[in-house]
Amino acid sequence: MSSMGKRETPLRILIVGAGAVGLFYGSRLHQPQSNVLVSLVCRSNYNAIKSNGVKLQTHSFGDYIFHPEHVFNSVQAADCIGHWDYVVVTTKALPPSDASKSEANLIRPVVSEGTTIVLIQNGIGIEKPYADAFPSNALLSTVTVVSAEQLEQGMVRQNRWTRISIGPWNSAGPKRGEERMKEFADILKSGGVKDAEMYDERGLQFVRWHKIAINASFNPSSVLSNGASNSGMAADPLLKTHILGTMYEVLRLAEVVLQSPLPSKFATPEKIVESSLRNTAKSEGEASRPSMWYDWAGGKPLELEVILGNVVREAERVNVEVPRIQSMYALLYMAQKRRDDANKKAKL
């Protein structure tokens, strides 16, 4: 692992959303020897992390404990630090509970002049609310393929992979998005994430759409098949046809939206299905099921809008048919609404 040399003034990074992804990447970004200091905004795991730090069991770096500079129990509390160089959003990408407000409102107290906002989240169309809310701040959009889970409060297991793809979002003008992207990638690399990759804006969107082709096919299909695993879906002839058809639907739409053919470096749907067949290792236990299944099984909100809804809306905008995606979105939207309505009634 290469160290970056000590900065004279500390560079401060705030992770908002201290779950599996935020805690894993936060622990790699935290490099006190170089004066790069990571702090966390926690919610349900605040007490555990405040008392004991974060325990990590990682495939790539072994086991270790990460002691952040500060642990806050709300974004407002983190406002006590005068300036954050980076605010990294790693919550699930969900619609705001108050529909009249933007999801970007969450980080408003900690964004000041010169703060770079980094999104590490799945989904299509996640950047716009942040770009609209903070037009003068640099915004980095990132896509990760890490497989990580929070086993218990403050304890994260990284099962495999570290790759994170980073691109500036609309970085024209004085916002210095490209410079910030390079700095952020360098910190990750010096923290051992060797495959922190940089893209231009359109290149990153291709990475995002390619990841969504995978998420939008396997994730809802797992929920709709009562928890089938990725390998189980790839092995079943009927579901394999459905998964391949869905991935092609998304990739064809991506080519229309981004007005360019998919770069040849990306794995084809057939290759993705083939590698999913091998994803059966018992030691990874339940990790071979998509996270949307666990969210559904745990009664939690699904990342439905950014994984399916925004794809349907983009398809409508450019007049492309996505019948498989549209059907899964309609079914899961209603399933989630009925579940939530029933829960609300049961509480009355």
Ligand SMILES: NC(=O)c1ccc[n+]([C@@H]2O[C@H](COP(=O)([O-])OP(=O)(O)OC[C@H]3O[C@@H](n4cnc5c(N)ncnc54)[C@H](OP(=O)(O)O)[C@@H]3O)[C@@H](O)[C@H]2O)c1
């Ligand atoms: N896990 C993976 O392997 C993986 C891989 C690739 C991409 N992703 C994507 O990465 C993103 C993050 O996923 P994840 O698996 O890390 O999710 P996660 O484990 O559920 O973590 C999200 C965290 O955000 C916190 N949070 C949510 N709203 C908050 C708020 N208003 N204030 C403070 N904290 C808040 C949650 O707190 P509570 O615990 O209190 O709810 C939770 O700790 C998602 O878009 C996901 O699709 C995940």
